[in-house]
Amino acid sequence: MSKRILLGTVAVLLVIASAYANFYIAPLERTMGALQKIFYFHAASAWAGMDAFFVCFICNLLYVWKRKPSYDWVAVSAAEVGLAFTTVVLITGPIWAKPAWGIYWTWDARLTSTFVLWLLYVSYLLLRSLIEEPDRRALLSSIFGIFAYLDVPLVYGSIRWWRTQHPQPVIMGGPGSGLEPTMAKVFFFSVLAMHVLMIFLIRERYLLEQTSSEVELLQREAEAT
Amino acid sequence: MSRLSNTTVLLGKELRTEFRSRELLTTSAVFILVVLIMFSFAINPTAEESRAFGPGLLWLAILFAASLMLQPCFLREQTNDTLSSLRLAVSDPFAIFLAKLIANTCFLLLTELLMLPLFAVFYNIPVLPQFPLLLLILFLGSLGVSTAGTALSAISAQARMRELLLPLLLLPILTPILVVSAIVTVKLLDRDPVVEWKGIGFLAVFDVVFLTALWLFGEYLLEE
Amino acid sequence: MPPTALRFDQIDKRYGGLYALRKVSLEITAGECVALAGRNGSGKTTLLRIASRLVRPSAGTLWFPDAAAPSAVRPGYVAHSTMVYDELTAEENLVLFARLQNVDQPTARAEALLHELSLFDRRHSLVRTFSRGMRQRIAIARALLHRPSILLLDEPATGLDPFGFAWLSRTVCELSASGCTIVMSLHGESEISALATRAVRLDAGKIVADTKSGESLHSILTFGGD
Numbered sequence: 001m002s003k004r005i006l007l008g009t010v011a012v013l014l015v016i017a018s019a020y021a022n023f024y025i026a027p028l029e030r031t032m033g034a035l036q037k038i039f040y041f042h043a044a045s046a047w048a049g050m051d052a053f054f055v056c057f058i059c060n061l062l063y064v065w066k067r068k069p070s071y072d073w074v075a076v077s078a079a080e081v082g083l084a085f086t087t088v089v090l091i092t093g094p095i096w097a098k099p100a101w102g103i104y105w106t107w108d109a110r111l112t113s114t115f116v117l118w119l120l121y122v123s124y125l126l127l128r129s130l131i132e133e134p135d136r137r138a139l140l141s142s143i144f145g146i147f148a149y150l151d152v153p154l155v156y157g158s159i160r161w162w163r164t165q166h167p168q169p170v171i172m173g174g175p176g177s178g179l180e181p182t183m184a185k186v187f188f189f190s191v192l193a194m195h196v197l198m199i200f201l202i203r204e205r206y207l208l209e210q211t212s213s214e215v216e217l218l219q220r221e222a223e224a225t
Numbered sequence: 226m227s228r229l230s231n232t233t234v235l236l237g238k239e240l241r242t243e244f245r246s247r248e249l250l251t252t253s254a255v256f257i258l259v260v261l262i263m264f265s266f267a268i269n270p271t272a273e274e275s276r277a278f279g280p281g282l283l284w285l286a287i288l289f290a291a292s293l294m295l296q297p298c299f300l301r302e303q304t305n306d307t308l309s310s311l312r313l314a315v316s317d318p319f320a321i322f323l324a325k326l327i328a329n330t331c332f333l334l335l336t337e338l339l340m341l342p343l344f345a346v347f348y349n350i351p352v353l354p355q356f357p358l359l360l361l362i363l364f365l366g367s368l369g370v371s372t373a374g375t376a377l378s379a380i381s382a383q384a385r386m387r388e389l390l391l392p393l394l395l396l397p398i399l400t401p402i403l404v405v406s407a408i409v410t411v412k413l414l415d416r417d418p419v420v421e422w423k424g425i426g427f428l429a430v431f432d433v434v435f436l437t438a439l440w441l442f443g444e445y446l447l448e449e
Numbered sequence: 450m451p452p453t454a455l456r457f458d459q460i461d462k463r464y465g466g467l468y469a470l471r472k473v474s475l476e477i478t479a480g481e482c483v484a485l486a487g488r489n490g491s492g493k494t495t496l497l498r499i500a501s502r503l504v505r506p507s508a509g510t511l512w513f514p515d516a517a518a519p520s521a522v523r524p525g526y527v528a529h530s531t532m533v534y535d536e537l538t539a540e541e542n543l544v545l546f547a548r549l550q551n552v553d554q555p556t557a558r559a560e561a562l563l564h565e566l567s568l569f570d571r572r573h574s575l576v577r578t579f580s581r582g583m584r585q586r587i588a589i590a591r592a593l594l595h596r597p598s599i600l601l602l603d604e605p606a607t608g609l610d611p612f613g614f615a616w617l618s619r620t621v622c623e624l625s626a627s628g629c630t631i632v633m634s635l636h637g638e639s640e641i642s643a644l645a646t647r648a649v650r651l652d653a654g655k656i657v658a659d660t661k662s663g664e665s666l667h668s669i670l671t672f673g674g675d
Contacts, residue, residue: 001382031350064445119397126393134465140380143442144394147376151398154431158401162408162424217466224467227551234548242536307528309503309593313526314549449504 004204011200014193018044018186026186035099042092044190045085046114048198052082053121055202057149059141069213070206072138075145076128076207079121083199086118109160116155120148136215228317235311235324243399249297251436253290253336260286260346261340272349279348280410283340284403288370291333292392298325299382300317308447318444322375326439329371355413358420360414365428366406372435373398379446384401401431452514454479454599454630455500455524461508462495462654469495472653473509477632479598482625484645485634486670491651493634494529497601500632501526518553523550524599529607531584532591535577539568542576543594550595563592566616582613588601589620600624602633602667606641638670 022040059075060067092112094104105111124145131137232265243249270275271387303307311321341359345352352359381391408426454477470492477483485493498504499511501524513522526532533542540559545553561568566586571579576587585605592600602621606614618640626630627642635642642648648669650655650658658669 064442116397116400123394123397127380127384127390130386130390132385135463136383136465139445139448140383143445144377144380145441147373147398147435147438150434151401158404158427161427162404179355188232213466220465220467230551231549234545238534238537238545241541245536304527306532307534307536309526309528309530310532310546311549312503313501313523314546427508449498 004207006085007196007200007203010199011193011197014196018190018193021189023188026183027180030083035096037121038092038096040187040190042089042096043087043187044194045057045092046110047191048194049082049085049114049117051087051195052078052085052110052198052202053117053152056145058080060145060149062144063138067135067139069134070210072134072142073094073206073209073213074177075138075142076125076190077209079124079145081201083118083125083144083202085111085194085198086114086121089114107159107163109156109163112159112163113152113156116159120151124148134216227314228320228323231315231317231320232323235315235320236327239324239328240331243328245364249294250339252335253294253332254339254350256287256290256293257336257340258288258343261344265347270337270348275348276350276415277411279344280414281348281407282348283344284407284410286340287333287337287367288399288403289392290336290374291329291367291374292369292395294336295329295371295395296391297376298329298375298378300387302377303382312447318447319440321447322379322439322443326368326371326375329375330368333367333371334363337367350414352414355418358413359410362406362409362425362428365432366402366426367404367424368405369428369431369435370399372432372439376427376435376439376443376446379443402428405431451478451480453477453512454481454514455522456510456512457499457509459497460496460506460507460659462492462499462504468654470506473651473654473656475629475649475656475659477630479630480625480628481523482621482631482644482646483633484634484642484666484670486636486648486652487634487651492654494603495654496651497526497603497634498528498576498633500524500599500601522599523595523597524601525595525597526601526603527588527592528603528604529629531576531588532585533576533584536575538573538575539563539579540572542587543590546591547594552595558594563595564588580607581608581609582616585609585613586616589617597629598628599632602631604634604636606635606639614640618644635670640669642666642670 018040023036026037026040028034028036056078057073059071059078063071063075090111093114097106098104124141127144128137128141131140228377245337261282264286268278270278299308302311312318315321341352344350374391377391377394377398381394384390405424405427409421409428412419414422456477457473457475460470460473461468473492473496478504485496487493495504499506502511503526505563515522530533534545537545540556540563543559543562545556547558552558557625560569560572563572566589568583568586568590571583576584579587585608589602605617605621609617621633621641621644624644633641635645645666648658648660648666650669658664660666660669
């Protein structure tokens with residue numbers, strides 16, 4: 001129990017600290033001003049989300065290979081946490097875009113790819129909710145998860161090479177825009193904070209899934225007799 | 226070579242079953258037709274707009290039709306548990322998938338070719354001049370749709386609400402096909418046609434990735 | 450001592466944590482005709498499906514004599530469902546499965562079986578038009594196409610009329626006499642169960658009685674009821 005509290009406290013403290021750094025330590029950006037500061041949450045969340053989905057992918061492969069239920073529990077936890085972070089990305093994008101460009105959405109390569117990614121993992125969770133038997137659910141959703149993750153580079157490639165032909169407003173500067181040193185430090189601190197938060201959330205969700213699986217098993221045993 | 230002969234035999238079965246009833250072909254063809262007509266009611270495009278949007282709408286219609294057409298793929302095998310007898314009879318379970326995805330690609334392609342003249346007429350886009358390349362794009366796109374669709378059909382057949390589930394699983398996965406096929410087709414059918422070989426190559430890559438994934442993981446989809 | 454046809458070694462089968470079979474060990478010698486008895490849900494179907502290799506056990510092993518080439522052993526399997534295509538004709542179905550299994554002269558083999566099963570005149574009819582008895586016959590024909598040395602039957606008499614039942618009884622008798630190893634799950638006693646050389650009863654996924662341990666065929670087949 002104490003390990004959980006420790007991790008949780010560290011995660012929360014890091015997030016608060018990075019928010020503080022974000023607002024008070026990072027200098028104001030030349031053109032965007034205070035609005036640009038959303039970038040720290042937006043980009044750090046995107047990074048944490050992608051890493052969570054990567055964890056899900058690895059667990060999917062491990063489950064298909066080893067068939068240990070705990071791999072499946074980590075997979076679903078990582079998928080949900082990844083989805084949460086991705087939702088943050090999809091919300092902060094338009095929040096930035098409206099005052100900056102006057103429009104909520106732009107078919108910017110990264111934002112669009114992120115949206116498809118979001119849809120893929122919503123489908124993953126939806127699939128899981130529609131299969132009752134735990135082993136089947138784990139196996140089938142793992143394979144779908146693998147297909148979905150293999151699709152991600154294809155989605156990104158197709159949108160980047162064929163969808164961003166017209167000059168588009170790019171969310172928070174293109175890949176080439178550099179970060180001034182203090183900003184870079186604050187950014188990497190945000191990334192660290194988001195990742196620790198991600199690990200904490202995945203672990204909590206995993207413990208929840210473990211308990212819920214045990215309850216489900218007891219229920220099914222009771223129904224069987 | 227047993228897998229190859231198994232695939233051929235099963236492909237024969239899939240084709241024979243479909244050509245006897247023609248259910249999938251007729252429903253898909255009518256569906257695409259209805260969607261194309263509905264689109265032009267909703268959008269009422271000018272000639273230039275037709276040329277710009279038409280191909281994208283055609284591909285969208287193809288994707289929707291496919292997600293309906295792929296439903297029975299594995300559901301049919303559940304009626305009399307013929308999936309079990311197939312699994313017992315074949316030496317390699319991938320043969321089952323290969324036969325079905327080739328059959329689905331054929332059905333999809335056939336439906337598209339049936340719809341092409343109507344598409345050309347409704348949207349005022351001449352398709353004959355570029356027919357060979359158009360056929361290539363339709364083939365590569367349909368192969369990708371069928372490969373992913375056959376795999377996901379095997380998954381959704383084992384879940385509840387499968388009619389609703391298959392499109393929800395399939396359409397996000399097929400985003401790359403939609404994006405690339407639409408643009409490549411638009412460019413091909415433009416007044417000054419441009420052949421986007423990079424796009425055609427991309428479609429081929431998609432097909433290879435999903436064929437490989439299906440080859441690696443397909444047997445697990447059929448496990449009990 | 451006749452050779453072993455197949456052997457279950459400490460087989461477990463779990464579905465999401467629930468045990469369908471628990472530490473089942475059973476050795477079946479070639480030529481035996483084994484009746485599997487037990488209530489619904491006792492694990493008979495699961496055991497047969499594991500023997501047919503459709504289902505992988507969660508633990509334990511299934512052993513066949515040709516262990517070096519396990520895929521070479523293909524028991525014939527007849528389940529609750531017919532496992533044939535309604536939208537194909539009887540002949541098309543049998544030729545399909547014969548071809549898939551690389552049976553020599555698939556059409557000739559299919560026709561021979563159709564003759565034996567008195568289905569030859571209906572060979573060009575869609576299976577959809579068949580009666581229950583006829584469907585059962587084609588289901589068994591499908592299982593026999595590759596001349597298996599082991600035949601697994603899951604409640605084969607269900608839904609059969611007296612004519613079909615008599616035919617099934619004769620078929621099991623003939624197959625057993627020709628040396629085929631048969632494992633069939635049954636309910637209660639009948640002419641078919643009388644053909645069994647051995648009976649085993651399952652309860653809640655475990656073997657609880659075996660004629661090999663001295664109990665009588667009668668008590669195994671009737672104890673517990675359904």
